[in-house]
Amino acid sequence: MKEKDKVRIGCGAGFSGDRLEPAVILAEKGDLDYLVLECLAERTIALAQKRKAADPAQGYDTLLERRIELLLPLLKKNRIRLITNMGAANPIAAADKIIEIAKRQGISIKVAAVTGDDVLEQISGNEVAMETGNPISMSGQVVSANAYLGADAILPGLETGADIIITGRVADPSLFVAPLLYEFGWSPDDADIIAKGTVIGHLMECAGQITGGYFADPVKKPIGNMSILGHPFADVYPDGSATMSKVVGTGGNITLATAKEQLLYEVTNPHQYLTPDVSADFTTVYLKQDGKDRIKVTGGNGSKKPATLKVSIGYKAGFTGEGEITYAGANALERAQLAGEIIQQRLNRQFLALRIDYIGHTSVHPSSLANGYQPYEVRLRVASKAATADEAAIIGEEVEALYTNGPAGGGGVRKYVNEVIGIVSILIDRNKTQSSVIVKTYEYQTL
């Protein structure tokens, strides 16, 4: 295979609920070699396992069908390969669904499903959770266990020549490192070059978070045309450097400031950013503005990949019940506080750890930061954990009853009951996982 001198990778989604349109624009106008869609948060996969348990043909991303229907004709027309973790708990069923869509659209397609992240059968319950220091069985009934696979699990999918590679749990940057390994023939043992690929993947993986999303502040950090925020692409070179930009005409901005915020996002140790592929040192990265909405990324050293893989364990954590009601005008805060006290007295025997928040006053930052500020409207929020859905519903019922049994002028009640899946992590020997690739094809035949 002739190695390319540049590979262009776009990131069209940074979480499962991300907007559909930016990926379509990237596929249409981005002149991409690869499109990556990162759609799998820790809890998303546990919820997907629940859907798979109820129906073996389910368990992939709930937006997969809508995303693929929009993208497939463009991927085919512009010869772009798609890499995505939308397989979630069931990459094989996801591949089947993509084949079904391709048949409907009359498009020949080859899909590679990457499996092996699901390690639930190996879990005894005695494994010690990193977060609690206790056996995971103490957290609750385990419902899912998914190891973070690396680029080495995705690479065989690319080698099949598939148009679409669909995975379950893989480390987010690995979705980007894999095509770079494939195109440039990088050695998986060259830690410095893998670290550079990992830096690029990390900057890209949250899509709109490097183009001004989760960044914009109209007073201090204004960003242009946010309603049509574009998602990024990276031009990556064989030496591991890259420039990042976005499709001309889309909204958003790529600046040193957006890139710096994203480089550090969710990084717990900038000297050792651990993935299944490498331990990357982000303190050795250089960023440079390289024109409007364009930055150059260089540097990034690495050291040997860890011997263990992180496994996300999903467990049943009961239910939460919530209720909300708003007070406005004179004494809004005092009336909301009276309502809070009433609820506390009505429920404190049944719910030991009731949470009472005053939205608009102290619900997300504590009073030590919100000194003396008097809001015009306040929304009371009451929340509690509960063992069952019926018990959780009582919270909302009591808040609703404040209409006629509470302070003056309460309005806009909303009630919620949610099942909770908790997540803890363990480490396992990487040799205990075995990934494999299953290929599905559809050949369009003209009659």
Next chain:
Amino acid sequence: MSIKLYDIAHSRAGDKGNTLILSLIPYEEKDYELLCNSVTADKVKEHFKDIIHGGIIRYELPNISALQFVCQQALAGGVTTSLVMDTHGKTLSYALLEMDLKLPKTT
């Protein structure tokens, strides 16, 4: 003279389990040294005393003129099981930026 961090720096919040991660990035690279000298891990701990219950490690990234604060036991148990409204702690970047900063006297 006293200003808010908000006046000279920006920040992004991230989460890993019960750990809160806050970057602190000056708009002007010349202010990086001022932030290094003034915004210590201890000062952040005092500012967030009602939220952060564990230790704080501060990392310095001179290449990109940025600080990173990694704060343990900061998210009421973490995104998946916490009862708080902002389970990820995404609003807490702006809590950091509320910190008062005394400017050194210019001579």
